[in-house]
Amino acid sequence: MKPDPLLAAELGAGEAAVIxxxxxxxxxxxxxxxxxxxxxxxGAYKLRVIGSAGVLVFAKRAGAxxxxxxxxxAMIDRGYYLSQRLVDQATIAAGEAPRSAE
Numbered sequence: 291m292k293p294d295p296l297l298a299a300e301l302g303a304g305e306a307a308v309i310x311x312x313x314x315x316x317x318x319x320x321x322x323x324x325x326x327x328x329x330x331x332x333g334a335y336k337l338r339v340i341g342s343a344g345v346l347v348f349a350k351r352a353g354a355x356x357x358x359x360x361x362x363x364a365m366i367d368r369g370y371y372l373s374q375r376l377v378d379q380a381t382i383a384a385g386e387a388p389r390s391a392e
Contacts, residue, residue: 301327312337321345343372343380350384358384 298306305327312320313335322328323341331337340348342365346358355361359381366372378388 297330300330309335309337342370343376347380347383357386359386 294306294310297310300306301309301324305322305324308320308322309327309331311317312331317337319338319340320331321341322331322339328339328341331339343358343362346355346361349355350358359377362372362377362380366377374389381388
């Protein structure tokens, strides 16, 4: 689906396409990490949003992965930006010690 031109002007092509497609099909949840895209998806399109860290927390709670922290660290090591606050929040939500507790 081609996104609304205003949406495409505000976001990258990928984020705009995700939001437009999710809205069109009536998705209940959308995966977005970009802060601006998340705000637009929630505010203007009333979509529920989860990010990569949230997916990892869900996977740990479901028993699909043993720990969240090593995966978040690996993402950061590969150039993916995650704030320390987000990493700490995700590790706490997963029942792991945050970095600040070390």
